[in-house]
Amino acid sequence: xxxxxxxxxxxxxxxxxxxxxxxxxxxxxxxxxxVVYPQTKTYFSHWKDLSPGSAPVRKxxxxxxxxxxxxVASIDDISAGLLALSELHAFQLRVDPANFKILSHNILVVLxxxxxxxxxxxxxxxxxxFLAAVxxxxxxxxx
Amino acid sequence: MVQWTDFERATIQxxxxxxxxxxxxxxxxxxxxxxxxxxxxxxxxxxxxxxxxAIQGNPMVAAHGKTVLHGLDRAVKNMxxxxxxxxxxxxxxxxxxxxxxxxFRLLAxxxxxxxxxxxxxxxxADVQGAFQKFLAVVVSSLGRQYH
Numbered sequence: 001x002x003x004x005x006x007x008x009x010x011x012x013x014x015x016x017x018x019x020x021x022x023x024x025x026x027x028x029x030x031x032x033x034x035v036v037y038p039q040t041k042t043y044f045s046h047w048k049d050l051s052p053g054s055a056p057v058r059k060x061x062x063x064x065x066x067x068x069x070x071x072v073a074s075i076d077d078i079s080a081g082l083l084a085l086s087e088l089h090a091f092q093l094r095v096d097p098a099n100f101k102i103l104s105h106n107i108l109v110v111l112x113x114x115x116x117x118x119x120x121x122x123x124x125x126x127x128x129x130f131l132a133a134v135x136x137x138x139x140x141x142x143x
Numbered sequence: 144m145v146q147w148t149d150f151e152r153a154t155i156q157x158x159x160x161x162x163x164x165x166x167x168x169x170x171x172x173x174x175x176x177x178x179x180x181x182x183x184x185x186x187x188x189x190x191x192x193x194x195x196x197a198i199q200g201n202p203m204v205a206a207h208g209k210t211v212l213h214g215l216d217r218a219v220k221n222m223x224x225x226x227x228x229x230x231x232x233x234x235x236x237x238x239x240x241x242x243x244x245x246x247f248r249l250l251a252x253x254x255x256x257x258x259x260x261x262x263x264x265x266x267x268a269d270v271q272g273a274f275q276k277f278l279a280v281v282v283s284s285l286g287r288q289y290h
Contacts, residue, residue: 035268116260121177
């Protein structure tokens with residue numbers, strides 16, 4: 001299920017529309033994940049405040065969306081573009097890769113909430129495939 | 144047995160009471176057929192499913208979307224025994240329709256996205272949690288009688 005030329009075009013076009021709200025998207029997606037999938041909180045025991053929209057959540061949401069933006073810019077070779085992030089996740093963060101799917105789902109939910117008209121089925125399938133590709137790139141160095 | 148909080152019960156009733164079935168049903172099913180195209184395998188006799196526009200304009204998809212969404216009514220009314228409520232439907236999907244139960248999860252995810260789009264900011268994290276928990280129970284019950 002690799003990204004077709006059509007997928008890449010759709011992802012770039014859609015990202016151009018939503019990138020301005022990247023921090024809000026990241027903040028909301030992360031907030032939702034921590035509430036709806038409480039097991040994900042285990043990765044953030046070092047934060048003072050895990051409540052939706054808190055300062056650490058907003059900051060980290062922005063960081064994550066920065067990574068997504070990098071992936072969009074590297075869409076023709078996501079593995080190469082995300083090499084440093086892949087090593088970070090493999091050797092230091094060691095986030096169980098199942099969580100990439102969970103966060104991706106929450107990003108899609110936020111896109112639906114914030115952009116109900118633009119996030120049509122064609123945008124949805126392209127973004128779903130793209131986020132899955134990002135998850136694969138991030139898990140590449142795990143073993 | 145599944146334990147529901149008062150918030151979860153109230154949320155599920157409220158979400159479904161406010162839902163426009165004629166809009167959400169077709170939107171959820173057509174989105175599923177576009178986002179997960181292998182699900183089209185069950186609809187060989189539905190005619191033109193060649194592209195997203197065809198799927199979204201297909202009257203058989205729309206009608207079936209409404210049917211499937213109304214199928215959730217019984218679970219909404221019987222939240223304390225969804226497993227028993229869907230035993231027969233589970234057998235039907237397994238023995239007659241031969242639907243891979245993973246498809247229930249795919250459709251549930253598309254329904255979540257559509258409801259999120261319709262409800263907007265009212266689809267808070269807590270509402271999302273309740274809604275996804277409800278759908279997870281439905282999905283599990285529909286797969287329960289497979290063997």
